[in-house]
Amino acid sequence: MLKIFLIQFISIYFIASFALAGPYAPAVGESGSTAVSMTDSAIVAWATGYTDLSYGIDVDAQWQTPVKALGPAKGDALDVVSLGRGGSIILTFTHPIKNGQGWDFAIFENGINDTFLELAFVEVSSNGSDFVRRSEEHTSELQAP
Secondary structure, eight states, X not given: OHHHHHHHHHHHHHHHHHHHTTTXXXXXXXXXXXXXXXXXXXXXXXXXXXXXXXXXXXXXXXXXXGGGGSSSOOOOTTSOOOOOBTOEEEEEOSSOOOOOSSOOOOOOOOOSSSSOOOOOOXXXXXXSSOOEEOOOOOOOSSOXX
């Protein structure tokens, strides 16, 4: 009886995991992926500084590490900064991001796995004081903070 229950639980878990992934392309390295890898040669620069840091609610002190948002992504689940719900940070760059062919910037989110992803807004500015919010796209009933 326990064996049947475990098989049913595992089957339901995997079906639910795939359903939660939604209509988006698979993760980097998987067949059919359109995701940008952190090692993609098209990435020519990374954030070099930050300003106006504000932590939201529910952020443990061990994750209040804004310098980890700077430089190349490491792909380590523990090498992160958490802003918390409602938190914000302005990342700065030595050289401005310019409008070129294709994508001009990428945001990497540490989701621990391919279905546990957090919602967030991304805003851009050309002068550091006037920001424009990029449109959001997600299938969750939740709203970004």
